[in-house]
Amino acid sequence: TQLLEQSPQFLSIQEGENLTVYCNSSSVFSSLQWYRQEPGEGPVLLVTVVTGGEVKKLKRLTFQFGDARKDSSLHITAAQPGDTGLYLCAGVRTSGSRLTFGEGTQLTVNP
């Protein structure tokens, strides 16, 4: 059983569309991170959320941490081909010490 469930696993959309990626768990996390990874490269940190209910914005990307700190979402507005990549959520449980990754969401934005 995956500790962090990401959905959808694959998403192919047209340029200009909006999308939301979800990261869910039954466990409580002290923090959640979102990373973006391009082929042949390491993941790049986009954001860290630590407070339940927290919302952070990074240009066209909006990140939300659930009130109970068990889930998070990433919303992209007006997606562009440059947004194409593997999006990974990761977090450390309040009862644990290791960073756990979700399965990832492969996003393709077609021009």
Place this chain on the structure above:
Amino acid sequence: GAVVSQHPSRVICKSGTSVKIECRSLDFQATTMFWYRQFPKQSLMLMATSNEGSKATYEQGVEKDKFLINHASLTLSTLTVTSAHPEDSSFYICSAEDPRTGMSDTQYFGPGTRLTVL
């Protein structure tokens, strides 16, 4: 800040040989580094936690004698794949926590090393 480098970026070796991968924190000191393995179109799988000055902590199912980890200094950890076989071919990524950020859960990743064993 928080830049992590890896060397080499790509390596091809013959079956039975050993390969060493280096992970360096360029602008900060990292007492703890992490080694991950990633298969195509899949997420990262933690292999081991590398602790400066002490033995690495391996995840369940990861062979200690096959994947040797040495964390000789606060800026360098190495992963040696011994007696490599084709099934060891993968993308290996290291990461480190930057103590300057005050966010111990956030890791910064290297660019990865693509290992191909023929």
